[in-house]
Amino acid sequence: MKILAVNRIGNKLYVDDNGVKYAECRTCKEVGRGYLKPIADFVEAKQNILGVLYDCNECRKGEKKRWRKENPEKTRAYNRSQERIKKNREHRKKWEEKNKEKVKKMKITRLNRETAASDTIPIKEKTKTLKQYSYSCALTGTENNLQADHIIPLVTGHASNFFENILILKRDLNVSKNGRNIFDWAVQEHEHLGFTLTRFNEVMTEVALRSGMTLEEYKEYVNWCFDNQIDISG
Ligand SMILES: [Zn+2]
Numbered sequence: 001m002k003i004l005a006v007n008r009i010g011n012k013l014y015v016d017d018n019g020v021k022y023a024e025c026r027t028c029k030e031v032g033r034g035y036l037k038p039i040a041d042f043v044e045a046k047q048n049i050l051g052v053l054y055d056c057n058e059c060r061k062g063e064k065k066r067w068r069k070e071n072p073e074k075t076r077a078y079n080r081s082q083e084r085i086k087k088n089r090e091h092r093k094k095w096e097e098k099n100k101e102k103v104k105k106m107k108i109t110r111l112n113r114e115t116a117a118s119d120t121i122p123i124k125e126k127t128k129t130l131k132q133y134s135y136s137c138a139l140t141g142t143e144n145n146l147q148a149d150h151i152i153p154l155v156t157g158h159a160s161n162f163f164e165n166i167l168i169l170k171r172d173l174n175v176s177k178n179g180r181n182i183f184d185w186a187v188q189e190h191e192h193l194g195f196t197l198t199r200f201n202e203v204m205t206e207v208a209l210r211s212g213m214t215l216e217e218y219k220e221y222v223n224w225c226f227d228n229q230i231d232i233s234g
Contacts, residue, residue: 027056
C-alpha cells in the first residue's frame with residue numbers, strides 16, 4: 001500500500017498494488033473500529049484532499065439517522081425544501097424542453113453579454129459557430145460559460161472576425177488561450193483544461209476545412225501568422 005495523500009486531520013488515502021484506493025474514515029477512527037475502507041464506501045468530494053468526504057457512507061448514514069431523530073422539526077422542513085427544489089427543477093426542465101428555441105436564444109444573449117467588453121466578433125458569426133457545435137464548447141462539450149474565441153488571435157494582426165476564425169470555448173479555455181498559438185497552447189494545456197488532443201485535432205481539421213486547407217496547411221498558416229506579426233498597437 002502506498003500513501004497518496006494526507007488531509008489536515010491526518011487521515012490518509014492509499015492505493016494498493018492493484019490500483020484500488022482506500023481512505024481512512026474520521027468517525028470510524030474516532031469510535032475505534034476498522035477505519036480503512038475502499039474508496040467506494042465514500043462519497044466523492046473533489047474539493048477535499050483525499051477526494052472523498054471525511055466520513056464513510058456507513059457513518060454518514062448513522063449520523064443522519066441520529067440527527068433526524070433529534071431534530072424532527074428541522075427534518076420535516078428539510079424534506080419539504082428538498083421536495084420544492086426537486087419540483088422546481090422538474091418544472092424548469094419541462095419548460096426548457098418545450099422552449100428549446102428560447103433556451104438557445106438565451107444562451108446566445110448570455111454569450112454576447114459576456115464577451116461584449118472586448119468584443120469585435122459579429123453576433124451572426126458567433127451564432128454560426130455556436131450552432132455548429134450544438135451550443136457547447138467545441139473542445140470540452142460543456143454547455144455553460146461559453147465565450148467566442150479568435151483562433152488566430154488579434155495580437156498577430158492577422159485575425160479575422162468572421163466564422164473562419166471563431167471557435168466557441170468554455171471561458172477558462174478562452175482565458176488560458178488568449179493570445180497564444182492554439183496548436184502550442186493545446187499541447188501544453190489540454191490535460192489540465194480537460195480536453196483530449198484527439199478532439200482538438202478533430203476540431204482543428206474542421207476549422208482548417210473552413211478555409212479550404214488541410215490540418216497541416218492550416219497549422220503552417222497559423223505559425224506563419226505568429227512569425228510575421230503586424231504591429232497593431234499603433
Ligand atoms: Zn466510517
